[in-house]
Amino acid sequence: MSVVHTRPTAALVRAAVVSCGALALAVLLGRPALVLVGLPLVVWALVAVAARLARGEEGGVRPPRVLTGRGAVEEGGSTTIALRGTPGLLTAATVPLEPHAVLSPRNGAIAADGELRIRVEARRWGRLRIGPVHTVVADGLGAFRAQLTLPPVDLRAVPASTVLDAPVEVPTPIGISGMHLSRRRGDGTALSEVREFRPGDRLHRINWRVTSRTGTLHTNATFTEQDTDVLIVTDTIADIVPAPWADPGAPTSLDLSVRATAAVARHYLGAGDRVSLFDIGHLIGPVPAGTGPRQLRVLTDALSRAARDDGALRPARRLRTVRPGTLTVVCSPLLTKDAIEQIGVLVAHGADVIVVDTLPPSIGDVSALTGRAPRIDGRASDRFWPEAWALRRLLRERTVRELRESGVPVTAWEGPSSLAPVLLSLSAARSAPRRRRS
Template sequence: MPPSAAAGPLAPQPGADGAPAWRPTRALGRAVLVSGLLLIIGVVLGRTDVVLLATPFLIGTAYSLRVRPVVPPDLAITIEAINRVEGGEVVAELEVINADRVRYDLVLVRVRRSSWLRVDAADRAHGLAVEAGTGGVIMLEGEAMRWGRHDLGPVAAAAAACDGLFASAPVVLRAARIAVYPRTEPFQAVDAMPNAAGLVGGHRSRRPGQSGELAGVRVFGPGDRLRRIDWRTSLRTGQLHVAATLSDRDAEVALLLDVTAETGNSGGVHGGASVLDTTVRAAAAIAEHYLHRGDRVSLLEYGPAARRLRAAAGRRQYLTVLEWLLEVRQQGSVDGGDPVAAHLVSSNALVVVLTPLLDPGAAEMLARLARSGRYVVAVDTLPTSGLTVPAGGPWTEMALRLWRMERENTLGRLREHGVPVVSWAGAGSLDLVLRDIARFAGAPRPGIR
């Protein structure tokens, strides 16, 4: 990942709209006023000692103004190219560039930051002197507290030159956008997959092919390889027979993220997790697991925007998934229509729905997917903190109990439709469910005559 640098001010460069890039300070006014008054008093009163007293002020001011600054300071911020995850280190380099012929006696730099970037050095102003034609560097180091795209900046700087007699107009640099990826907990799942229908992969399918899983012995036919001949059966029957095997195929996993509701307090990597925190981290862990095994993974959003990431496999898809997850935001309830149409989800895919089941339409969406013949698993992402409410009177506890009963009824109706609901608990959360689904998929289905 290349370093990202933010360049260019938020406002036009000083001097671009006719405003001076450098302006005199009050120190210059005081020096001119004091030396001028002493010189005038000495001349009017004929006091040579007063004229001599004004001479150092005149010489010092003239020496400081022998070369006046023209170019304002320039700023550049660079983020080191490291893998930034929640709880990881963030290192940025802020450079103050002096392209003028005059030394900057003092440059004051102030950096703003996102609340999810714990950079202590950004909470105070930095001062440094920069020689002519060189640059000064300020190192910013901290910790990324939560996934998402966070701003380091804007950065504002102002310089003083000519012994403090001239000051530059403030220069503002755009914020650098830092991508912080969700921290994935170690996630493992059983090898069982309800429907492996790709061309190649690591899951055993019910289709014949070239693999090591024995399906039976059959008579030799055109196109069969000689190394597949079962000589024991052939000698016993007097006719060539070959060992038939099942093909190994990849599977598609569709991750459906419910972004209609957000509850719980997000405390970052060291605090509690909200619904979106659990959803994003679980999606990243599941996608990493299946992509590492060679399966195809697609992502969809259940919300008004209905973003979608097509199914693919490999390392590039994993990086694309992480970038896609950084844009997850709460979008509110779905008003009319079904953003997750059946044709958007492959009929052979295992659909893992990450939902807190707070939106009434989410349960209906799960039931529709199950009735369409998809293999659906619902992962409950509602945190424990989301089940508590502040004290609000004698009816608050009663309302909470009624809400819990209604939610349990919803979970029961989903199970009646064949949709298992499990709570996210990291590694092994889906083992029992996937094993049951694979066993159900492999069972013979009754036919209708």
């Protein structure tokens, strides 16, 4: 471990100056009583030097070590950063405040004997850089001190994967085995009908009550259960920030897309489905299909690595093919032509598409134009910024209406219950009677 060189504190220097001055005056003025003035300071300085030599710190003190509780924390959760120093030494630390984190103590400054603990609460998903940590180590008497700047601690706040308040049924199960009830009969738990026994039926499915009542061997016919493929398509071509007069902590379009993606992934991975991720804007890397808790960790890690440091438009890429019957959830603010064309491609390939609208509610809110706080930054181009967004939202309503008329449901993301009406309508449409083609 490295050693940091120490230096005397101002208190030790003052004690040496005052004691030497008292001794000089006692000799010059011939008044031995003046020696008593500097005697306590001399004793304190000698005790401090002796204590330091007793600890074996001839050249310096050992710097504290930085220990973190968890490298990844869920959005809204907290973790602890510990600084472990030498017992018996007073250690003080100061941490710069992070915009999207809350520190405890709130001012980011703490002092203790040997070990410090700073609690960090992540308010938003993404990367958090706590530090650099400015530390001061001093002995118990305050005679010697050492300053050290420790490197920052990198934390990763994964988006909160809230539980969707929605059913797990899908319009078209396309897997082999799972939790979704299919239309075809086979091995399963959902009763389809009670019919007469046929060669090849399983003996454990014999319905003995009906058999004893009719005198003919009957068996239970069931529907088979299947899993499905769930594809989440995110639109990160541009991060649309809230209106200037909105709440400073209001989420952006990227925040809404990431939180919706995490919630949908957790919902269907809990049902045993295969979930994959594709990003149109290159900000979030593609995640191949997978199942189980490990896939949820992979997805949330990929989402937390997305950066939101610029407002530039990113080039779009297309998903060329998709398996027919795949449940596809598109999280998009529906502002770019590339995203809308991608929805058309998915529908043309036979996917069951659901669009989650992630445009912040304050963008283009006409009701908020009256009495708003104007955006003043010295540029004339911002004079009609609210009105321009209001017109853009009105034009966007035409796109939403055309999607709904073509059979693609569009719902705004407003929390865990946002997708419940859409999924319930899809389940009802799946079980509704269909006209048979002649």
